[in-house]
Amino acid sequence: MSLLTLESIKSFLIQFAEQSEQVYWLGDPEFTYLAYVSPAYEEIWGRSREALYKDPSIWISHLYPADQKIHPILKMKQKVVEDGLKARFRENYRIIRSDGEMRWIIDRGFPVSDEMGKIIAITGVAVDVTKEKQQEEVLKKAKKQVEVANQAKTEFLENMRHDIRTPLSGIIGCAELLQSKTNDLTISEYANDLVKSSHALLDFHNNVLEGIQVATGEIPFVKKKFDLRQPLEEIINLNKSLAAEKQLILQFHYDERIPQYVMGDPVRVQRILLELLSNALTFTKKGQVTVNIALKKKESREVIVELSVSDTGMGIPKDKQEEIFIRFKRLTPSYKGIYKGLGLGLTTVKQFVDDLDGEIYVESELDHGATFTCFIPFQEPFVMGETTIEEIPLPD
Template structure:
């Protein structure tokens, strides 16, 4: 104790009371290293009595590896500073080490001079134990989430695999010369299969949303065909309940947009499916109109309205929660996962929009949203010749549903026809007797078959049997069974028929058939095998599922290609060693050896044998984020998801045949040798560095994938450049060769000739041991690669 200072034993009564009652350890220490005060809390925590502790060294409870903390506390107290709470460990009398939280402060005499320091030490074993349990629970939850994601991905794969066979075989059957009735059955199977795939995706999508791993694609599509196709699938369900299902697409909606048609169709299917499910009588109207259009972009309004049970204001927020329907009774009455609206809302958010609902119990519901999409180049209208022949024709529309009448009138007006609508069979007969408003007769009548009072069949029979009625061509419309419908239409004398909800293409074909402007009989749609086959390819198909092998083999064989089969990655490697192939189609998930491992082995064989790089197309039924990118990183050249789009499969496969002359490089790890040339001073910088148009063409216009690949380049190229510099400094030519080779393949994806040529030169020099050239070649490659990365940065920043 410093002479002249007040001893610790003369503390005030208040301070003694506080120390005695506090359950935390309060310990006072002198600067010369002795314990001067030890309260009851310290006795309970550490196990030493006051008599045992006072006078002992300050390190009594401090483990050897924590002694530096005492010095820090002492030095801070001498400077008059307070040490805030910090966590550490201390030792009890019985040798047990446990966690504590400590704060320290100086002890001063009456003159304000620091004479020692004190600590308040709290046993935090319970807190640490709880934190450890929380961490373990979090780790278990994360493991469970990862397991769920793996399960969902695998379950999706297992469900998609048989669906691939169903969709593929149906597509092949539709290529045959079959009757209209059988074709209709198969088209229904195809459309229903698409709907089933959407349902399979629901649970997987929910997992993606929760993990924030969802992204949209961008591809051209026809919004009218999308909307009409989505509603047609739900037509039988609507008809079974006696509902009128109307699909109305305004004539001014562009015929070609860029967006994600799969997800947009999923939105429409979910909303229309819900409307049909919760509507007992009346109608469901699906409407698409254009709000505005400028600068090659348009804003579209989607509206789905029904006359169903309605939703209370309270339930209008609750229905968007997962696994929730309007109420318990409704859950028992109406089947479903309860995920539809949850996923729909998330999907619309991904499109940067909001889903709005207007409803009241018993008054039906209206769901609406607006999307802004880019307008693609509008293709030539293949129906222009037919619509020109129909211009000026007068048509009588007979339908008891107002929405159906208005939709048909609008469409006929858009085609230049003169349309008049009535809402009953009696009015139709009266109007036909009176003639068209211009004084002549009607050229054609479109009649709803199922109407109250005089139905459409009766109207058609009266027209057919009455020679005084000039209108003979009749098109019947109904949502009833097509086979039965067609028989009754023929008996009633109808010239053609359309099935509700009526699509524009279906209506146009029926009018052409009824008026003689065109004929449906004998016509065959453009098929997969109609155009002449390109130069035959020798293809190695690697697929473990027999049904999937059969689909792909049938399609490619009928195009004239020769197919060899391997059922796993090991067999693929064995087949690849035996002979060269123009192309490998590789399933990703297989037993024994998967597609990634097989691809890596094939690339090694090519490098070892100095063989040119063979294009490898990945096939996978997984759809989690990163699957496509992983395929490309593994050395695969392109990616197709299951169920396969057969037309897309042919397009990707036969692009190899189109490029076999070497004039355009396939985006792989190898690029044909090109002679060095001086850059064209007149060409824009982007053309000297890279050809993004060619890269985008090989990616089938997938700008999202192009941006991803650019991101991969910006991520991987600096690492490879660093590896090149380190290998050069260390004299490790093998590592230098591999890094240059990887950068060459990475740059070849963009036709980046300067980088590819520089990387190839460095790779060759490292392989042949030309050490005198390496420094300059490495510098040239670094300069070219950095220029390319600068261009990519400007490109992405300007989008």
């Protein structure tokens, strides 16, 4: 390969500029004379280069009327006066083509000096970014529509909380009052059924609202120091009666190597175990459910905890294991009466695990139970003093 000479480099740059879809230009510092404008100018501006060579000042008249007051040339001159050879400029403006079409342009440039360091020219490149701007506007409109929809949804949820919870609470109160006042066994049973049904409807309502909130990131992320074992044991104790009622063995194993206090979100951690344990107890007719909390990794302040829930229940078919984390997705139709619930629990688990930068896996075979395993990262606190809370908004 022959060595590149100044002439060959010059030839290459000229060919590059001539064939480029961007407009390369070179003019004097006062922009009263144009030495070069690449052919792409005619394609983008829809005007001839000859006219611009004859009178560079007409360039301003081709700007979109509202942008003429920006006057990029004056800005460029001012930067050169202020910063000399270090001057760099970048301007966004709109132009009107000869056919009346508007285009968005980004123009970048810098000064050129002679051997003595004297500024003798200004050069730059103008790029047509109309398509990008149009896409940006589409995204802005879409974002605005989403914001409006989210606001409407928030108002709807607030109304739902009031319009459904209030009458339901009244029904429950009246039914409980009826239970306490009547001596008629039949009426008492009816009242008891009414209380249970109302509570079930209230739970349904709460689960739907929370499922929507989780999916849209409306539940705030709280990072605080807490005793990890405490909220987990609360969930175990809460479910002991259900396990006993179904004659299931509920086991809880906690790794003592885990630091007593960690930094994290106790609400999300507790809810993860609650949903996984509730699922396991619901879908297990006999045998046992085991909750295992183990130290997976500890390095410096980083603490990774493995939280697993295993059961001896009906299991999950291989072809359904990807679907269980989809919101409102159930493994069988409700009319078959096998799987109960809204199909929100595992979606909540997956969302919360993701919020905590963790991972979740499922191992299962039909009729051979299931094991859900979560790996959740925490940090050890610097001090064991008073608990501090740091509100961290979730990303959009």
